[in-house]
Amino acid sequence: MIQIEGVSHHIGTAQILRDISTSLPEGRLTALIGPNGAGKSTLLRLIGRLEPLQAGRITVDEHDVARCPTGCLARVMAILGQQTAIASRLRLSELVGFGRWPHHQGRPSADDHARVAEALDAFALTPLAGRFLDEVSGGQAQRAHIAMAFAQDTPWLLLDEPLNNLDMSHARALMVRLRGLVADGGRSVAMVVHEINYAAAWADHVVAMKDGRIFATGAPAEVLTEEVLSALYDASIRVGQHHGRPLVLHHA
Numbered sequence: 001m002i003q004i005e006g007v008s009h010h011i012g013t014a015q016i017l018r019d020i021s022t023s024l025p026e027g028r029l030t031a032l033i034g035p036n037g038a039g040k041s042t043l044l045r046l047i048g049r050l051e052p053l054q055a056g057r058i059t060v061d062e063h064d065v066a067r068c069p070t071g072c073l074a075r076v077m078a079i080l081g082q083q084t085a086i087a088s089r090l091r092l093s094e095l096v097g098f099g100r101w102p103h104h105q106g107r108p109s110a111d112d113h114a115r116v117a118e119a120l121d122a123f124a125l126t127p128l129a130g131r132f133l134d135e136v137s138g139g140q141a142q143r144a145h146i147a148m149a150f151a152q153d154t155p156w157l158l159l160d161e162p163l164n165n166l167d168m169s170h171a172r173a174l175m176v177r178l179r180g181l182v183a184d185g186g187r188s189v190a191m192v193v194h195e196i197n198y199a200a201a202w203a204d205h206v207v208a209m210k211d212g213r214i215f216a217t218g219a220p221a222e223v224l225t226e227e228v229l230s231a232l233y234d235a236s237i238r239v240g241q242h243h244g245r246p247l248v249l250h251h252a
């Protein structure tokens with residue numbers, strides 16, 4: 001379980017997160033939703049220690065994120081941030097290979113090479129493995145970054161807007177794969193997602209954030225209601241049902 005207790009965060013004088021306490025369940029797929037600027041990425045980055053914690057405490061499966069050695073943390077969770085500039089003269093196979101670094105520290109074994117090949121294959125990137133990052137499309141580059149996190153082979157996978165740039169088919173394939181990791185592999189996934197119907201269809205648990213606070217948490221049927229979503233997004237939102245799950249029909 002990821003336990004977040006009393007986490008606040010400032011950038012300069014701006015308060016970005018306000019005394020957040022919540023938990024993300026183990027062995028489940030959690031969707032973080034909420035309007036732009038709500039603080040979702042900041043929270044994910046704090047969990048993944050991409051930013052130092054200023055106040056409060058975060059533990060991941062009993063590991064205190066502020067104290068856990070980097071090598072240990074990298075074997076507990078893989079985090080895909082929103083893509084920032086990364087060396088474009090990197091082949092896709094090399095990028096995905098970075099995911100294995102915490103396991104081999106520079107001396108990849110046959111198993112590490114096999115895991116990279118598996119990750120490339122899982123995201124339909126094998127034919128592009130030798131291409132440089134600046135020679136592939138936005139969606140292909142996004143899939144390569146996801147494959148890198150996947151290759152890291154950690155109990156926790158934290159993904160910030162992994163559906164960005166993916167077409168419907170690849171987006172669905174990713175959700176199927178993430179569900180498989182959770183259902184068959186016993187892994188735990190936390191992902192920021194803007195497309196609410198993906199959260200509705202695939203998540204076990206939803207954390208809704210607004211203005212640096214937790215706005216609502218619970219199962220999709222509890223959180224993805226007309227009342228909660230309309231207040232969350234300050235819009236009139238209609239929600240129907242599809243195969244027993246919420247389906248957002250309209251957002252103004």
Ligand SMILES: Nc1ncnc2c1ncn2[C@@H]1O[C@H](COP(=O)(O)OP(=O)(O)OP(=O)(O)O)[C@@H](O)[C@H]1O
Pocket residue numbers: 011014016034035036037038039040041042043
């Ligand atoms: N480096 C920074 N300097 C100043 N403010 C920042 C910085 N990074 C983020 N912020 C602010 O922190 C707030 C939360 O940002 P964050 O990226 O965590 O939100 P988010 O919920 O992930 O948003 P989005 O859905 O737009 O990605 C925003 O108001 C943003 O402008």
